[in-house]
Amino acid sequence: MTEQAATSRLGTVSEATVVVAGGGPAGMMLGLMLARAGIDVVVLEKHSDFLRDFRGDTIHPSTLELIEELQLTEKFAKIPYNPVRTTPAGSLEELNIKYPYVAMAPQWDFLDMLADEGRCYPHFHLLMDTEVTDTIREQRRIAGVRYRDRHGQERELRAALTVAADGRHSTLRAASGLPAREYGVPVDVLWFRLSKSESDPQQGIALARVSPGRWIVGIDRRTYWQVAYFVRKGGYAAVQAAGIEAFRQSIRDTAPELVEQAGELKSFDNVSVLDVRVNRAPRWHLPGLLLIGDAAHAMSPLGGVGINLAIQDAVATANILYPALLRAQRTGTPVPEKLLHDVQRRRELPTRVIQSLQRAAQQRLIDPVLRGAEFKVPPLVGVLRRIPQLRRRALRTFALGIRQEHVRTPRVETATEPVLGGQGAPRRNPA
Incomplete structure (x- = not known):
């Protein structure tokens, strides 16, 4: 981090290697993974806390494995959660996996855990109550963001890479001009x-x-x-x-x-x-900019898989980009756009498949019921119950996703005491 950017501990940040817009599951996971790999990262979250009724609570086995790989299992165990082991197709305990259940955990507690862990790394900076308003463009590259701080002051933050993890109504996606294709949801x-x-x-x-x-x-x-x-x-x-x-x-x-x-x-x-939406950006990147999570592909709430898909995006982003980000941090070398495309290529297939399944479920199951029809168990469920091999394959896809990601980034820095990055992240605002 430059001397100029080091003033972030007083609440002002002007330069970083990576700026992440959005402190949801994708943004917080990416920020943590990059900081523990020694990359200077600033996460900007427009709200003053993580409390949202719209946040989903489903932590799938794929995410539970990532929590273990990040050595956060003991911290996660302190969060009150309910394990859900059964699905309409069968029990997750049929699978030979370490965590055969979905943990129903309050997402704000999960995000608090990631924020607390991030503060243990000196390269992690989290600015709450800070709203991204626009991109900075220089020589056909996105060179950072403009944002409004908690005092209403307009500021700029320059970065080698800007990551839009700011949700289905992404400000950065709109500002960049990257379109999203909408799929009708009934x-x-x-x-x-x-x-x-x-x-x-x-x-x-x-x-x-x-x-x-x-x-x-x-x-x-x-x-x-x-x-x-x-x-x-x-x-x-x-x-x-x-x-x-x-x-x-x-x-x-x-x-x-x-x-x-x-x-x-x-x-x-x-x-x-x-307002339930399912959409996907045909292109997730521009020079200096990458979309992940709902900013790249808004998911239906069906199955509660959106959180976990967004987290998988974040892990793939960190795995693919961290060597180039280290070079950018040390030498100022731009991050090649080809690597940003590699992230999209890695994560687009899982997104397409899951969105197709969600749209089919909405159109064939939920919409007929809402039109007044009696609910009928889909024939496919009966097939899965009768054929163990197909059932276990479906259960594995639900539990672990497609192209399951694992932590490949190193852990190069820790601090014995939490480091307050930026304005910090208040665990809860009593107001």
Whole structure:
């Protein structure tokens, strides 16, 4: 890190080897892996904490293996989570893998863990409440970002590589002019919280209730249910027009476990709408810029695989780019765009396959139910249950993904005490 950039510990950063926009799973994992490999990295997160109801909680076996490879298993064990071992096709315990379950862990706790570990490396800098607003272009290259700090001041941060990990509504993707192809999705999701009693089951995804016209999933967040209520695309207006009591009654009719809690919804002010999108950028890179995670390919919430796919993107990025980033840090050599293309080539096939499966599930399972049809178990599920070899292959794809990534970067630096990078990352903002 240059002397100029070293002022980041006072809250100002002007230069780094890598700048990552977005402190979600992809951005935080990439920042940690690069910092532990000795690469100066700044992660910019526009919110002041990691608390978001829309964040998914599914940590698949592929990510649990990465956590072990990063020597974070003991820290992760301190996060309260529920192991989910069964799927509609069968049990993950059929697989010969170390972690035969999906850990339902609050994503904000997972991100806090990555941030805490990152602070142990002097090359890691995390600026919270810092919003990326634009790219810096120099001689046909992206040379960094413009951002607004927590005090509202406009600043610039120059970097050899800019990584857009800022989600499905990526500011950097829009600013760079890289388009994304939208794939029609027939559903939206209404999100709301309902209280949870001590007598309720502790099963991770403990509620999955379907009736003609309705599809409800409840995520067990220990002290409350985070409920996902699926509606047809653009259908929220009709739900609102019917009134809050009709909405409460539809919850009671579909999920008897929530009969009493449904009354907690006093108005639609308690309900948020997730505009479900599935899209993919045909090109993930420009000279000096790389898109990963939802910025490159927005995933449906079905299966909860989006988090893990984004993390796999981050690991592949670190594995492929860290030698070139070290050279850039030492000599100022630009990162070859061919290597950025190598990341896309490595991760695009898994993305295409998973998105195709999600779109098929949405169109053939969820959309007919929301149109009023009775739910029918797909014939493929019956085939998988009857044929062990096919079932285990499907379970392995769900658990470990396609082209599973492993940590290949070295661990070259640690600090005995956490290092406060930038403004630091408050674990929780009480406000």
